[in-house]
Amino acid sequence: MRKMTKKNKILAAAGALALVAGGGGAAYAYWTTTGDGSGYAANSAGGGTVTLHAAFDRGLTPGDFRTVTYTADNADPNTSTRVGELTATVTTDKEGCLAVWFPVTAVTDDALVAAHSSGTTVGTGRLDFTDLPDTDQEACKGAIVTITVGSL
Known part of the structure; x- marks a missing residue:
């Protein structure tokens, strides 16, 4: 396994943050x-x-x-x-x-x-x-x- 460089760690953290932010926005918009x-x-x-x-x-x-x-x-x-x-x-x-x-x-x-x-x-x-x-309110x-x- 390859050792993560500082640059790769920053890119991974930014990607994870973007994924979390995007998922939170989608959940809000989905229930809007x-x-x-x-x-x-x-x-x-x-x-x-x-x-x-x-x-x-x-x-x-x-x-x-x-x-x-x-x-x-x-x-x-x-x-x-x-x-x-x-x-x-x-x-x-x-x-x-x-x-x-x-x-x-x-x-x-x-x-x-x-x-x-x-x-x-x-x-x-x-x-x-x-x-x-206990009720499905997805509709x-x-x-x-x-x-x-x-x-x-």
């Missing part, structure tokens, strides 16, 4: 999920209609969670309106990746959405990806998780 959501709400008190949105950061993995930000757009140029209680449901785009594995909350405090405004924060919530150790790798939000 994306998502968002939208909906609308009509104010029965005559305040008009708003468009609601839900957004959270990418990279949700089993046992992890993301903070969800709910925003509203009010296209009415003259009338402000309020967003009361929010409702949120989850769907996924992959068969076998069950929406029940992604519990979501939506909390608001009777938020005012000014006339002719967009992106007004009306609430927050939490989206979890429940880790079920969720790379899934798109969508939150549909409404207001009562």
